[in-house]
Amino acid sequence: METVSxxxxxxxxxxxxxxxxxxxxxxxLVELELDSLxxxxxxxxxxxRWGVExxxxxxxxxLSIDQLARLVADQLPRGGGPVDAAADTGTAR
Structure with missing residues (x-):
């Protein structure tokens, strides 16, 4: 199963x-040079992807990658996975 991280x-x-x-x-996120958008x-x-808020x-x-992963994982039911396991990473451009 794919992990959030x-x-x-x-x-x-x-x-x-x-x-x-x-x-x-x-x-x-700032170290990774992501702007606000x-x-x-x-x-x-x-x-x-994960059906979380x-x-x-x-x-x-x-906010670090690890912290973001924890924010998502904490909202998932035990053993929870992506909302749509067949969905891709949103890489279509």
Whole structure:
């Protein structure tokens, strides 16, 4: 089963063109050079994929990948996965 952390790494690399070597659990969104529009797009994509609610207040500049993964995972039922397991990472351009 895909984990939230794995999904975030794939999403950041594929959709937001972040250098894979830069994506580490402690990397913040600002360190990954995501602007405010990209952060909003990231949150919307994650919410749609996992069926969770994320608040803009949750996504400050200092939010790390690990913290975002925990925000999502904490809202999932035990053993929960993506809303649509067949959905891709939203990489269509």
């Amino acid at each position: 794995q999904y975030l790494v794939t999403l950041l690399v594929d959709k937001f063109d972040v250098d894979p070597d830069a994506v580490k659990p402690g990397s913040t 990209a952060v909003v797009e990231l949150l919307v994509t994650v919410q749609e 994320l608040d803009d207040a949750d996504a400050g500049d200092d």
